[in-house]
Amino acid sequence: MNPRDIPAEAFHASGAEVQALDFGYVRSPDQDRATPAQHPIVVIGAGPVGLSLAIDLAQRGQRVVVLDNDHKLSIGSRAICFAKRTLEIWDRLGVGQRMVDKGVSWNLGKVFLKDEQLYEFNLLPEEGHERPAFINLQQYYAEAYLVERALQLPGIDIRWHNKVTAVESRADGALLSIDTPEGAYQIDAQWLVACDGARSHTRQMLGLESKGRIFQDRFLIADVKLAGDADFPTERWFWFDPPFHPNQSVLLHRQPDNVWRIDFQLGWDADPEEEKKPENIIPRVKALLGADAQFELDWASVYTFACLRMDQFVHDRVIFAGDSAHGVSPFGARGANSGVQDAENLAWKLDWVLQGRASPALVSTYGPEREYAADENLCNSTRATDFITPKSEVSRLFRDAALHLAREHAFARRIVNSGRLSVPATLHQSPLNTPDTDTFVSTQVPGAVLLDAPLTKQGQPTWLLRELGSDFTLVVFGPAPAWARDLPGAKVLQIGIDVIDHQALAAQRLDALPRTVYLVRPDQHVCARWRTPTEAAVRSALARATAAA
């Protein structure tokens, strides 16, 4: 079926129905042209990263072609944990509420050793944030809502059954050869963004590599649908060496539709073909849930993983985002979440450059900013993996020592690492930041994602992040100086006038005094802050944040 004819209800249907959605091939007029069609932006891959990028660009008024060699949503639940920051980005893209409504919200994690709880942690221990630390949501639902949103935007042209077979990269663009059920055609793209996943075909076609460490261990994912009410609460439960799966780790997570994700460490010697047979999975699940548990196996997968990244994410006009650029182990939910942050970092920069508001140097800053973030994600996921699956006898010795001590001692619980869960990287050292000249006591340094806070506007509740503009925002505590109105590409948000900080949480989180000013980027990262700035200081910070200075 022509995807634009799919009724809205189909995107809000059951998991099985959503996974059965089939996006038909539609011939593009580009295929009838004698010469390659020209397009400003082509995105390869209609997954969470490619779709988020396309929606962001289209909302900014850009035209985007999305090419996908497939015609289906994600098979299986795959990336189930979507972090607070991803939800905030999706709020801006118009799909956050739908994700939260369907997803299972959670903040609490528990860690067990054998059959004993070692400790619990709250990932969002304070009030006054619109979004929870995480929702769990099957990837196919997330993709369904993103596709539905993308189809509403006339600027997006998603072409399923379009497989890119060759990429000729030039300094000013890339020529793509594309296979379709009706033969081949070509597109000449000013910018090409490869969001085509860990096995990125684009990366291979350009002879580029993603390098790093492979971990010699195998894991089994079993998604089981429980009959009746489950006894497990909506929390992340992690076991080291549980009695029902000795000497290995197990992770349990709740998903919508009464589906539970169980992740069993199997060890390197496990035979993946044997382990993914239902007759071998079911006894493992019963050992955890009890012999009488009534459940159906919804999806299963045996996987290995690696921590790796490309040396550079920007190659002339070809840009890599998401798993194509960097791969992490699943402990910490840093895969899809970091990919969506890549998309957000890139979207406004491409938009500004294509509008002629900034030079291509702005897009080049995507590289170092997101390579830095990828290093942080890789560092965290590698450390968690080394703790969960020690690679040497001595590593195992210290891991067990930490677990042993964690029963009684708070300090050792801090060492226990079952995954440091995704938070957005603070882009320290970004060339777009203007270093502080005034003193602040706050985590909101230049490079940090602005923290949310509850506000009211004309008596109605709202949130700080929702009140930011789509370009830059000058957040001013108190009345803004007259010159602030004339700043190019910046909305002025006066706290106490346009919006009311009724719980004083915005002022507290930003360590704000009267006349304090924060300059916030289109991707909601702080790029400068002052106690009482001059017009020249703000203009200079704006120029710097758009790579114009």
Added chain:
Amino acid sequence: MLNTAPHLQACDDFYEALIAAHQGLTTPESHAMNARLVLLLANHIGDQATLQHALQLARGGAAPTADRRASQAVTPVVPTHAVAA
């Protein structure tokens, strides 16, 4: 910096207690106990630079530092995600 000047209140007493604490343990049990001891003492010290210095001295030279990019191995690899039938 780690204090390597004599600092133990009663060094013979400590040494005797250290050996006595291992009495009756198998070698693997002793290794496990030593690992716990390292973590307990490290937490007491707390300061990262001091601990780094101790690791260097214990290793008898420059200890390999953790690579921030964790990319000592440069084998290009791709994770496999085999889906059940």
